[in-house]
Amino acid sequence: MKLPNPFRKREYQILTPATKVDDSILERPEFLPEEEVKRSGKKTAAKQKKGKQLEGLISYLRKPRAEEGYTVLIAACIAILFTVFAFFGMIQAAGEPSLTVSAAVMSAMLVSAYGIYLAVRALRDKEKDQLYTWVGLSLSSLVMVTWVIALLLGLTT
Structure with a gap:
């Protein structure tokens, strides 16, 4: 009995086609x-x-974007607009803001909370591209943290 030698050159088989x-x-x-x-x-x-070869393939070059990611980014932009409006209203009121500034602050907080909620829901979908979701989540969190700190500073003074 002969043991197979892995270092031996492969022998050619006779009467078998070499290629298809x-x-x-x-x-x-x-x-x-x-x-x-x-x-x-x-x-x-x-x-x-x-x-036939291409129909079963998945493109790994580009993932589809999460649909809720666009909504999160738009909500974050709206919250930033409310924040900018509130800051300009406080500057013009010289420290005694009117009720519209308070409404803008509350709207910014609500819209950013909604954006954070949507971002958490969108991040559960792992097979989608989450770029807009992460950008919107970071902007919404920044707005929320800004107003929570301003609220806590206002309550302490």
């Missing part, structure tokens, strides 16, 4: 003349083979 029939480069449709392609139908067979 379709592997010849000269028989590919791009190398055949047009009349031959039309007559043999090679081009359609190549397209069918390519279609």
